[in-house]
Amino acid sequence: MNFKDVIIIGGGAAGFFAAINIAEQHPHLKVAILERGKEGLQKVRISGGGRCNVTHAEFVPSELVQNYPRGEKELLGPFHQFMTGDTIEWFEKRGVALKIEEDGRMFPITNSSQTIIDCFLSQAKRHQVEVCYNESVKSVEPLPQDGTGISSPHYKVMTQLNTYLCAKLVIATGSNTKIWKLLEDLGHRIIPAVPSLFTFDIKDERINDIPGVVAPNVEVKVVGTDLYSEGPLLITHVGMSAPAILKLSAYGAIELAQRHYKFNIEVNFIKKSYEDCIENLKDCKLTFAKKTVFKSPQFELPKRLWHKLVSVSAIAQDTRWAELNKQQLESLAAQLTQAVFKVDGKSTFKEEFVTAGGVELKEVNFKTFESKLHKHLFFAGEVLNIDAVTGGFNFQNAWTGAYIVSKSICAN
Template sequence: MKYDVIIVGGGAAGFFTAINVAENNSKLKIAILERGKEVLSKVRVSGGGRCNVTHAEFIPNELSKNYPRGEKELKGPFHTFMTGDTMDWFDRRGVALKIEEDGRVFPVSDSSSTIIDCFLSEAKQLGIEILKNHAVKDFYLKDDEWVLKTSQGNFVATKLMIATGSNPKIWKHLQDLGHEALNPVPSLFTFNSKDSRIKDLPGVVTNAAIKIKDSKLSSDGPLLITHWGMSGPAILKLSAWGAIELHTKEYNFEIVINWLQYQTQQETLDMLGTLKATYPKQQIYTYAQFELPKRLWQSLVLASGIEKNTRWADANKTHLNALSQQLTQGMFKVKGKSTFKEEFVTAGGIDLKEVNFKTFESKKHKHLYFAGEVLNIDAITGGFNFQNAWTGAFIAAQAITSD
């Protein structure tokens, strides 16, 4: 079967490419090859089933700063197609979006089905063929055309888009074509810790500053204590920026947490001295200070060697030093990681030096394009990974239909 354009991968980047190609040139014969039984499965589970479409950052250079891998390469593409363009694209197709307080953008329906239905409806209307259960076994160039061998037969295409995400089998075929693919490592994950100070605190959220010991990696923001350890934006940001380094450490490392974010140990010690002078008869354990969650404060008080019935007047210098250290320089062992919800994101993929980011075309093979996570691009959580998919797919679609 011969097509003008074949897209390998029935996910966000694949559908966005196909729809934009078809809209740019209705005469082209287009097919999406999906190895699984369902398409857009990652879209369905994203954002807790609500689909975090993008993030409300409207300055290209600022948007690109959310990509540990791809920051430099995406600056140019974001000047062509970014957040506002994405929101307009969906709005023109009847999908109403909303911006939440933290900047994440969701459909007003709060359902990923809205996005999926939009894609499927557009694809059907534009005559795009969606071929499920078509696992690509091999692809190569023959007489300036792409030949694809799948589990259900062979195909030929003039132009080929690879939008398969982190699929090592596809990466192997691309390596056979001369591309370099960097091995995938997890990029968004939570930290496993069995530290007794947080053992009984699942559900506690507070702002904190975190550093990886013996590393330049640091982060700040909301930290969520879970049954297995720590999560929340501060941890996920750290996992994204530290994806490769933490992988080399085999996810066995120590973190230093300042539960007061930017307050130093000395500043904290001084404030504890003021509390001692101001509330001498008050029990330290009973009343949380520094606007910390009560359960967290009480846990850190006990970890400082201060007994429950100790009053501020009875706290000695050793007590106050220990408490100031627990508050601003608490050391926690991390052993292992957990996937963040169902949103498995990886660092790794096609080496960015081998891609023309004006077209998202391979520098090694004409009429071979990439979009989404197949590239060595990944972002922190918050809709940024989808924005990379939309941008790459849109620009590639323009290039595919320009000649």
Template sequence: MKKEDLQVAIIGGGAAGFFAAISAKTHRPEAKVTIYEKSDKLLSKVRISGGGRCNVTHHCFDIRELVKNYPRGERPLKKAFGMFSPTDTIEWFQKRGVELKTESDGRMFPTTDDSETIIDCLMQETRELGIGIKTKSNIKSLKRLEKGYELGFHRGGRIVANEVVVATGGSPRVSGFDWLRKLDHEIEEPVPSLFTFNMPNESIKELMGVVAEPVSVKIMGSKLQSSGPLLITHWGMSGPAILKLSAFGARELNEMDYRFTVLVNWTGERTEQEIREILKTIEYEHGKKKIASVNPFGLAGRLWEFLINKLELGDDMIWQNMGKKNINRMVHLLTNDEYQVEGKTTFKEEFVTCGGISLQGVDMKTMQSRKSPNLYFAGEVLDIDGVTGGFNFQAAWTTGYIAGMLK
């Protein structure tokens, strides 16, 4: 086979697919690289990410800390991030005229606050490199040949490629991986990963828009817990604390059928003893003031009022009349406030799953299949997922870049 005859097929026109294609053409300039996308839309997740701003990566450059944000893939990703890290992502876009900025929570966005900036950059790069793009090209089958693979399309027709990168993203059903299972790859069953908690019977929903920060949340009857900002919505609860909990508890919460009790510590990591001491000080210094007028933990006014009403203390209750029993009740409420969850909602429009191609069958130094030579994987098709904050895109850039090296 002549060098110029090398055919590389990239299956999937998302972030990982585009980065794999660009990497492949960069490392193998003589190859004919083509992206095959099943829909008529390219980079659709990039477009909607971060409310249309595209959360490109996260301002975390210590790989040991970075991998802690991946419920699935933490240990294998150490090798991968050593080859292409958030620093490399920032530099890659910067060299192509796209500057990124860091927000207070570590998320990184283009300075334009527009995801089209990222899309335009990736599209421009594919044009300059001469990468082919074919939309409405849904792959039905992938058959191993003596040299390469035969790709069959749902609409009919077949092509042959010497090297194939699968970057099709996650699938809500395990059947979505059947065509890859035929190549002897083990599939981890997909379940939703990033989602908000629905609380149809909880009155706290009336406080929609209120943010409490920081809080500590845990699932009753399990070891699942997380901390961070919590956002009250018209459905129930969201925000980083909840989303992180949903990611690390994805499989366990799925087994519970998304019906469980969440416990909220509205004071963050403070213990009951610490809170009791603070309340004693309030009793002593503000004894004649009404409970509602002294907010010792910096909670939003509406939330503090809601919690006081939950204790049914009365509008005229003053601190010096609380008594030991009511103080104990308040301490318990602040540290172990219970809410019933009955369902989930996709976080914004960003559908993320855990599950996919088992990492046992993939060489994370090359992203090449251990089962089938010259077959590579990148992005969410792998059993890798991160918490919200740019971590899933970083995994896409990293695995796409490495897969495209075609080692």
């Protein structure tokens, strides 16, 4: 049997980050990654459209945690140990400079995820981390614990190729249902997985032929619930996307799954009340009296979206502002501030498949990321019931958890 001081199951972002930091801090330890695929770091490769959205330029822990629908309370302490600034410093020390984009997302200045992958692979090699590909884990068995030191075997891990013994075991497998099943067999509760980041499928005459149009700042709520978000909204070929929708999908992941992704949303395209909108439109009647409504977009809305909302308000293209009657005015105000759309399904956001679900957070010590049920068993990344909105936050959770695991493993 192969003995390793530390085995990390999962060759993704969290797995590599944990392995490298463990090996760097304690070079005498034998550290191995078991990856089921023929290569690892696949999510890193596709993240951010192939650019790798490493983290987000949010440097206050209490603000950073607000981007996690699940894990907000649990991550506050860990973020005081390792967060965005530490991530930036870690990569820069290893030759990877990051840049901040206007929306706060951070990428390598090379704009290539391969830069991050090359960094991890070279660091793993430098610190003699053994990376074992095509090693799909079939079973995990705790061994009798005698309280002895780090080099005593505490777990037996069987793959389709080999059997390993290890003193410390780190699970960094993301939303891998087979590993979740093994953890259930060990007594851990697994919160069932549902999609977390997704776009809304909508067929509606108001948006069906204007893909690419962005309403810069909207409010969206799911009718009949408390679910609400705001931000840019993108009209796509199949419906709606962008931060306003993606945030809603993350915070509403469980409830929207229960509704089988069939529900109504109400969109306020201008973030004004219906009453204020009416008053603004009345002002327009006076200010732009001789101009046509159709050709006079208001509230900084894109022309194509304005044209659609004017048309469905029963306002002809040649109608002038001065000619608007009370009913047309009220109809346009309703479309601008209370537009209801029927959602009939979801689509994956680009290739970035994120799930809500995983190991029950109450069963994890977030000072160490160690299992409360089994000593010497640690978790990092999305294997836990933690997920975030889009923008680099899921990776920051991976870096933070993996780094604290490395410190915890080396401390006992």
